[in-house]
Amino acid sequence: MDLKEKIVSSYVAFEDGVDVNTDIHEIRTEAFQNFEKLGFPTKKLEAWKYTSLNSILKEDYSIFPDKEKTINLADVKKYFIHDIDTYKVVFIDGKYSSFLSETTHDAIDVCLMSSALNKAKYKPVIENYFNKVAKQDNLTSLNTAFAKEGAYINIPKNTEVEKPIQIINFTTGSVEATMTQPRNLIVVGQNAHVQIIERHQSLTSNAVLTNVVTEVFADRDATVDIYKIQNDHIAASLVDNTYIEQQSKSVVSVHTFSFGGNITRNNLNFYQKGEYIDSILKGITIIEGKQHVDHHTLVHHIEPNCESHQDYKGIFDERSTGVFNGKVIVEKEAQKTNAYQQNNNVLVSDRSTINAKPQLEIFADDVKCSHGCTIGQLDEQALFYMQQRGIPQKEARALLMYAFANTVLESVKIPEVKERITKLIATKLNVNIGFNL
């Protein structure tokens, strides 16, 4: 039985565990039918031309790991940003771990999607926002069909959340391959400010497939900063579907750091529903072996006077492959748009590949849209120069690559996150030098 059939046939069992007489379940059922019709994406679809999921769809995934797993904090502490105080919403194999979490209902809600979907007091928010910006494509539909658990964050207006919020999904799958469908909803009120760190971490060498959907709503003047740390086990694959809707004068940034994992696909979508909005999309990808990272971004400029800034850096070694597909749509009404897109790549090995595709659809005539894309190798003369000053070749390469990626790191606002990423880069590049450039 292939994975789609397995998923379809298990839906009855899923329905046993949820309240089927709700509006939410109607949304789920509709999404389920959609997935049943569409199936998994194939390379025939333009959006999946360079990313094939075939190799990971062959696994015999356990779809609802039902055994309760516990993990020791000491074993997983390293995956948290632990040197600062944070809220934490932690899941183990898709199930909430109260032990590892630190949630709150004190002025803000940092809690669980399962509560939000079931409790009456959250109903107005769920009705207004749940599945409202998510696209109805195959994998998002799959997630929606099984939407049950994840992080629910609701920040009321004029609230500055002092502590960053960490959303961490652990997968233990110690006996079998595991598939999870986390579903997050983040609603940020007028003039509120929140910082979120998201991570998916497998603790097993068995295959893991995470298909996560996150919806973010930023109301007027809100500021939202999201940091996605993708440094997972080599047997773990991730499809991250993030949908962000912004109202006037809001600023939302998403930094995606892709260093680990098997196949990673990021579908990052911004919809600008007001004026004077700023959308910031940044990424650093450093991969090797046969790793594959695909960034599909969309910025939809719908109203006038908005900006978007994209800056993605990629370093590809060995036989790794990368994709950058950056789509910018500027609607006819969206005059005075300023859309900037930059994608720079370094192919360290002769056998690594990057497929880079800027895609601009501009229907307004008074706009500033720039895009630049480069693919190159490390500068040999620069390497010689650095070696001549006593910096060994390996370190010199690392320093050049770090400097190359550094423009993205500069805009990280949480110092501890910046430090962590810097260390991850040093580890990834296999050097022991303190980058502090």
Next chain:
Amino acid sequence: MLKIENLHASIEGKVILKGLNLQVNPGEVHAIMGPNGAGKSTLANIVAGKEEYEVTNGSIELNGEDISELAPEERAHNGVFLSFQYPVEIPGVSVTNFIKTAINETRKAKGLEDMPAKDMLKMIREKSELLEIDRKFLSRSLNEGFSGGEKKRNEIFQMAMLEPKLAILDETDSGLDIDALRIVANGVNKLKSKDNAVIVITHYQRLLEYIVPDFVHVLYDGKIVKTGDASLALELEAKGYDWIKEEMVS
């Protein structure tokens, strides 16, 4: 200190050096002059270990040790410094952090701990004053957007920080105005001691008014064809290179 014997070298099949001999002792300043294409920069790059060049014959010894098989960084750790004719721009790495990394990697290679931050700062302050380098300049990306003169001054600043045994200055005077030339030369002179040596590669006699050489060599067609004292540089300035070519023919 440096002993080059019968050095033959080529790049991409093109023979550049054709049996070059050169001996440099501690405390000496050597100038290498010669027409374009004679092989001056090639010589500098080969001593520094640039891999594109193929040494087909001969030897390069530094303090009695054959260095011709060593990687560029190993030669640097042994005290070889090359001031580049065209210093490379490295965006994203500041001058200060680059030199810190260079010093600490060199110390690491010698089994030493990192230089304490306080000592490093003190040294940076002293050496930047010596070369009249503005503090703000040090936090800029290495060579990025530097003028020709700033790049060369920055090279000598790095030399001052690294305290090499053998410094090769490859056309350090090109692109310098007279004030910058004086500052650079003054820096080099201050760093000179009885234990280190300097090779100055130049087209013009001008720099040699400030850095007075003990020996002047004429490199022509891959070989050193004439050696003299500082007065040879003046003669070359006055007469050009043709008389040397004629001398060789006869």
